[in-house]
Amino acid sequence: MNVLVINCGSSSLKFQLIDSESENVLAKGLCERIGIDGSLTYQPAGGEKVKSEKAMPTHTEAIQFVIDALTDSETGVVKSLSEIGAVGHRVVHGGEKFASSVVINDEVLAGIEACSDLAPLHNPANLIGIRACQKLMPGTPMVAVFDTAFHQTMPEKAYLYGLPYEYYEKYAVRRYGFHGTSHSFVSKHAADFLGLDLNNSKIIVAHLGNGASISAVLNGKCVDTSMGLTPLEGLVMGTRSGDMDPAIMEYIAKKEDLDIAGVMNVLNKKSGVYGLSKNLSSDFRDLEEAMENGNKYAAAALEVFCYRVAKYIGSYVAAMNGVDAIAFTAGIGENAGIVREKVLAYLGYLGITLDAEANKKRGEDFVISTADSKVKVAVIPTNEELAIARETVALV
Ligand code: ADP
Secondary structure (H helix, E strand, O other): OEEEEEEEOOOOEEEEEEEOOOOEEEEEEEEEOOOOOOEEEEEEOOOOOEEEEOOOOOHHHHHHHHHHHHHOOOOOOOOOHHHOOEEEEEEOOOOOOOOOOEEOOHHHHHHHHHOHHHOOOOHHHHHHHHHHHHHHOOOOOEEEEEOOHHHHHOOHHHHOOOOOHHHHHHHOOOOOOOOHHHHHHHHHHHHHHHOOOHHHOEEEEEEEOOOEEEEEEEOOEEEEEOOOOOOOOOOOOOOOOOOOOOOHHHHHHHHHOOOHHHHHHHHHHOOHHHHHOOOOOOOHHHHHHHHHOOOHHHHHHHHHHHHHHHHHHHHHHHHHOOOOEEEEEHHHHHHOHHHHHHHHHOOHHHOOOEOOOHHHOOOOOEEOEOOOOOOEEEEOOOOHHHHHHHHHHHHO
16 A cells, blocks of 8 residues: 655645555655745655745645645656555644544544644644645545654653642643654664564663654553653753753843743754854754864763763663663764764663774664673664554554
8 A cells, every 4th residue: 555644844744655565665755835935845766856846825735736746647656646545644742642543533633633732833733734635635544643652651650740730630731752653663673673572672762863852662662751741851952952950941031031932942942952062053963073173062062962862861771670772763863973972981881882883884774782782782763754654554
């Protein structure tokens, strides 16, 4: 079956058409600046990437252009819409309502809407994408795959904040976690690749991208993760602060004469390694280069990032009373050998030894710990689109 995977933002839409039998990507692309002017970038497998300007007043036009491109007589990859068996939608927040992926019906739409309060920038955009697809592909089954679902197995002690309990009851204030599709995919794949029995294993997944989070996966189930009510908690990220003393908010607001929205903007967009490097960059390639050229702020940013990752790994070893394997994934986890090396340097007490040669590798799954290392460490590229396609097929 061919599955169309859609990741819809407020003004952009990423898509992939995946053949679920071979798991090959048949075509992929991106619509940008929806509601402003609009452009479509489209690339069939083995073909050239082509970007064209197209008027996209709403997501419905954007999805129509995607369908047109996929079924185009020259560059298309299917003859008609009937060759698309299902659509899998990435949905950011499923609250406590959705602990797994679901086939979309009216009740599910209402449930996603009810979680919009918790993800006001994302869930409404996800809903717009689903409704536009339903309009253009009325007979095609659709599935919602939630970023939060994998973390719903966290125990109460891991998801409650030290806040008045009524806030949890009245406003659903608790830790949810994000990147769940990636943590689920990578933990399963790591167990497979490393020859572990998933149902009898302790795996820590470090999803280190522009947004970054860590999870503790015990016997295949998430027992803790570093992001919280929102994706701001946890690790130091590209531009996000991660954990900090909450009292800093009032202190900075007074000093900089900012309101709460102004402070939130700083914590989300001007902090992390970007802020630490004095606005040099949030991209680790730039930071590495600057550090090699003697930039002390870039060097400090990298150290702060790696130290925080190592501390989280240590705390998850405590949460699971041990660890069998650590998997690095996402843009930084898959590519920045220096980050992996610095993080693992803190973890010698676990009996981890790094294979420095293996750590220079790039590409598909590979092990970076030595044969005698007590904990296996691997680089496992994430593939959220494939994970969404698999979930979709399983449900339809
Ligand atoms: P997101 O999906 O959250 O935008 P990604 O997982 O795509 O993030 O990761 C993007 C980040 O990965 C970049 O900002 C950069 O910091 C890092 N990255 C990508 N390629 C490399 C590389 N070759 N070396 C070091 N870091 C890299």
